[in-house]
Amino acid sequence: MIPTAQAFGIDIGGSGIKGAPVDLNAGQFASDRLRIPTPEVSTPDAVADVVTEILNHFDVHDGTPIGVAFPAPIKPGKPIDFMANLDQSWVGVDITKLLSEKTGRRIRVVNDADAAGLAEVQYGAAKGQSGLVITTTLGTGIGTALIIDGVLVPNTELGHLNLEGKDAEHYASDAARSRKDLNWKKWGKRLTKYYKLLEKYFNPDLFVVGGGVSKKSAKFFPYIKIDTPIVPAQLLNNAGIIGAAYFADHQQKLEAAARANGVLAVQQVEHVPAARV
Ligand code: BGC
Secondary structure, eight states: OOTTOOEEEEEEOSSEEEEEEEETTTTEESSOOEEEEOOSSOOHHHHHHHHHHHHHHTTOOTTOOEEEEESSOOOTTSOOOOOSSSOGGGTTOOHHHHHHHHHTSOEEEEEHHHHHHHHHHHHSTTTTOOSEEEEEEESSSEEEEEEETTEEEOOOOGGGSEETTEEHHHHHSHHHHHHTTOOHHHHHHHHHHHHHHHHHHHOOSEEEEESGGGGGHHHHGGGOOOSSOEEEOSSGGGHHHHHHHHHHHHHHHHHHHHHHHTOSOHHHHHTOOOOOO
16 A cells, blocks of 8 residues: 555445544545445445455555444444435444455444544644534535534434424435526525524534535535534545544554453453543
């Protein structure tokens, strides 16, 4: 693998599965990413085959931390119990076990929005921000990451809050914008309702807006009328890959430290949710 890369990240999304070696000092790709379309029927086996193909494409050294960002809540050692936007056959599957067995490597899995949030706090738009940062990813769904003074509260799933009698992501995601052919102003009004809801319940210090559409923030930010500061993600759509790589490296270090101290078994370490950044 490229000498500057210390970890490898893969981001599994509704339309594409993307991977790249990551330079964790710089918080950027160490070489170009590879993107393969998500299989039309996105079953666990079909997705695992694409993950294997991506890893085979790059010369990833043994021992390199490999992180996968995935669009569902991830509880280590437990099967997935909720899946919004990929094939329902994921429910009941232990993704970490499946991907590790299929690829023959130690794979660490993190929720995709949590990965993006970690990357933005570590390297991007929320670097140095104290207090509560809520990163939202606007794509097929709405993903959320809550990070308090650098510590992640994982699996928050606030894209499924009830808004206007619907699942919020069905009302305000980027996919909802395309589906309903909303102009930027109309979508901005829907986003205002969504961010106001988050404001009311969480009182964050900063919102970061990620997902592919964040590169067009100049078009819709003027229509989001809220009190909390709101900024576009700096790592744009690369945050999932970079955050997954960062997460895997962080977990690997925690596990190594725990083994050295002989205090915790590896499985217990994996249940420590906080990634202090
Ligand atoms: C899923 C989340 C995910 C988000 C963004 C939601 O539908 O439930 O786990 O983070 O989409 O992909």
